[in-house]
Amino acid sequence: MTAIPSAQTSPLPPGTESFDPANSEAWEALRALGHRMLDDMLDIQSSLTHRPAWQELPATKRHLFDEPAPIEGIGADAAYDRFRSHILPYGNGNWHPRFFGWVQGQGTPLAMLAEMLAAGMNPHLAGFNHSPPMVERQVVSWLAQLMGIPGAGGLLVTGGTAANTHALGVARFAAVRARGGNVREHGLQHWPEGPTAKPLVFYGSVETHGWARKAAEWLGLGDRAFRRVPVDAAYEMDLVALRGMIERDRQNGLDPFCVMGTAGTVNTGATDALPAIAQLCRDESLWFHVDGAFGALAVLAPSVRDQMAGLELADSIAFDLHKWGAMPFECACVLVRDPAVNHDTFRANASYLAETSRGVSAGGVYFADRGLDLTRGFKALKVWMQLQASGVAKLGRIIEQNVTQAQHFARAVLAHPSLELLAPAPLNIVCFRYRADALDDDTLNVMNEELLLRLQERGIAVPSSTRIGGRFALRLAHVNHRTTDEDMALVLAAVTEIGDELVGELVAARAQRGP
Structure with missing residues (x-):
């Protein structure tokens, strides 16, 4: 048996090049730089409250990003100095305790370190016989149990768009197969029965995230196949309208195959009546998918778990761990109740990926046969390490903390004479605006x-925005594990202060113009 060399640093042979340091001294220099990087990142993360929530990259520093590709390098220390001066201070702010924009998570210090470990190992997560795929299979199993569908198949993907599109692709495959066709072999336009096949259509509310249009286009269904259902006053899918649309579409020669419920809509945090949609799908023989991009993880929080009732009835679920799961980007999960149909949708045979009875290739390309990607990174390690270290219960408590803080903020908006709540806030998203009685909606839109x-x-803070009934809304989407009650109070005070400031400016401008 060939001996494995002992753990010691050897200089590179003359004339040999590598991206590894060339000798022991260079290794020690890189080690020192690595410690500096780690110290810098932990120093910043431990002092975020005292830093701006966001700051724009100055014009004087933008020239760096117009430079041509370097033919000769400047060295690791100089490259890191450029990172510290031109990149590190100028992110979008989502790691800050007063970031509430777009439903973006903050990451955790431990998960950051896990990302380093994952990159250091640099495993290929198509599958095969090594420990990283075992970690992902365990994480997916944990998540399936937490969502109430133990034994479901699935995998980790880049984000909610990929996860939801994956699930819709499985639903499309299952629907075509149930109708005697093979979408993988013939596509949607060349089924055995020819071009007279009815066009497939699927349903989601008008509040469904923009992924649905992209998925319809990418899967060859076309945007017209996405049937947008009206919502009620609570921004939940109108089930009477849904039933009517399904009936009319069938009468008009269309072929419904899937209904998508949303657990936590992107605009207001509303959750559709998932149990009722599940029953409708059973009655109508339709696939039931849940887009739980951020809301699905509320199942871990006892005080709001009831809002997620019906998740356990879904044929597929998509959700992001880099949102309410606090993981660094990118990390989402798709679960399919029937692992076999997920496998049948994606499996492929290639001689260079053949499974062997022993060795590295034993077990085959498990994940590549269950998703679009062959090459996949080790996303699961950060989830595995954070849950091992902190436990599921702590994540649930943080989710409850976020909801409590958001609800308190919403009540404060309702109680404030200069603020207006523009939509119900059932979970953790608060849509509101500053208002003054003498100003019309157009003026208030510009002002807000x-x-x-x-x-x-x-x-000060980074909320995002949306439009509610044509009115410009400040949108506070709270999935931030770093936020304190003091942060929430500071944001409320700053909103009213700046609003008053703007009203003063408007009054002064009108006075200057005269009657």
């Missing part, structure tokens, strides 16, 4: 947009 920009540009 300026208010948002000043909040961000002054580094």
